[in-house]
Amino acid sequence: MVGVSRISKEILLVLTITFGMSGVRSTLRLVNDLLAADALNDQDVTLNSRLSTSAWLDFALQLTSAATLFAWGLLALFLLEATLPRLRLPDWGWGACLAALIGIPGLGLYLLALQMGLSKEVIPTTEAAQIPVLLLWSAANAFGEEVVVVMWLITRLKQLRWSPAAAIAASSVLRGSYHLYQGVSAGFGNIVMGVVFGYYYHRTGKIWPLIIAHFLIDAVAFVGYLVLDLSWLGL
Numbered sequence: 001m002v003g004v005s006r007i008s009k010e011i012l013l014v015l016t017i018t019f020g021m022s023g024v025r026s027t028l029r030l031v032n033d034l035l036a037a038d039a040l041n042d043q044d045v046t047l048n049s050r051l052s053t054s055a056w057l058d059f060a061l062q063l064t065s066a067a068t069l070f071a072w073g074l075l076a077l078f079l080l081e082a083t084l085p086r087l088r089l090p091d092w093g094w095g096a097c098l099a100a101l102i103g104i105p106g107l108g109l110y111l112l113a114l115q116m117g118l119s120k121e122v123i124p125t126t127e128a129a130q131i132p133v134l135l136l137w138s139a140a141n142a143f144g145e146e147v148v149v150v151m152w153l154i155t156r157l158k159q160l161r162w163s164p165a166a167a168i169a170a171s172s173v174l175r176g177s178y179h180l181y182q183g184v185s186a187g188f189g190n191i192v193m194g195v196v197f198g199y200y201y202h203r204t205g206k207i208w209p210l211i212i213a214h215f216l217i218d219a220v221a222f223v224g225y226l227v228l229d230l231s232w233l234g235l
Contacts, residue, residue: 007156010079015174018072018148023177030180030187033120040183041114044121048134048222062133069144076152084147087208095212098200102193103217113185120183124222134222142214149175150197151207168198 015021033043051061077083113119124134149171157167172194176187197210 004160007159011153011156014076014079014148014152018075019145019174019178023174023180026178026181030184033181033183039117040120041117044123045182046123048124048130048137050130059133062136066136066140069140073144073147076148080152080155082151084207091206091208092212094206094209095216098196098209098213099216099220102196102213103220106189106193106217109185109189113183113189116185118183119185122182122186131223135219138215138218138222141218142211145175146197146207146210146214149194150201150210154198154201164202168195168202171198 033040036043050058051065052058110119110122114121153171153174154164154167157170158164162170172191175194175197176189176191179190180187197213201207201210
């Protein structure tokens with residue numbers, strides 16, 4: 001059994017090098033955006049932009065960044081001394097259901113928040129050639145976030161004798177914090193997503209449906225944006 005002191009130190013260190021620090025930076029970015037002359041809904045943020053004008057170099061740079069997210073998830077699994085179970089067909093079904101449950105209302109919330117000035121205009125990407133990179137990022141985000149923010153953090157907080165509700169709440173607030181750079185609504189929307197995902201994990205102990213759901217939400221948002229925006233085809 002891992003000691004309480006060690007668990008506390010582990011949580012502090014892991015969150016400092018992963019999503020905890022991302023949450024701090026994202027919060028500061030939101031404060032800066034709110035202090036800007038332009039209203040929040042007059043600003044925009046591009047989630048996936050090219051890192052180089054060279055196609056192969058851009059892919060290499062994107063790959064190294066995505067690898068960091070995968071490594072965060074693998075680090076969490078290593079610290080838990082756990083492995084992911086075999087991916088089964090029902091996991092895909094539950095993942096698709098969770099993606100629809102979160103993604104469809106989430107789109108409506110984003111559009112409403114944009115009109116109310118609570119969100120920036122979120123531009124997933126503007127480069128058609130980046131579709132493989134977008135799918136890579138979708139997988140990296142899904143794996144890194146769900147393993148660290150849900151599986152690892154909730155497990156560790158329960159070991160510190162936190163109640164399930166408190167552990168889920170902490171996981172959800174963390175998820176919301178590192179999305180604040182997109183706007184206030186993104187923070188609250190991701191807290192709701194965190195509650196749903198955290199409760200599902202608490203009840204089932206299954207992480208694959210969450211990874212799949214997150215991947216589908218991001219992939220549909222990223223690639224779907226390109227499909228709808230046909231300017232890159234000259235249409």
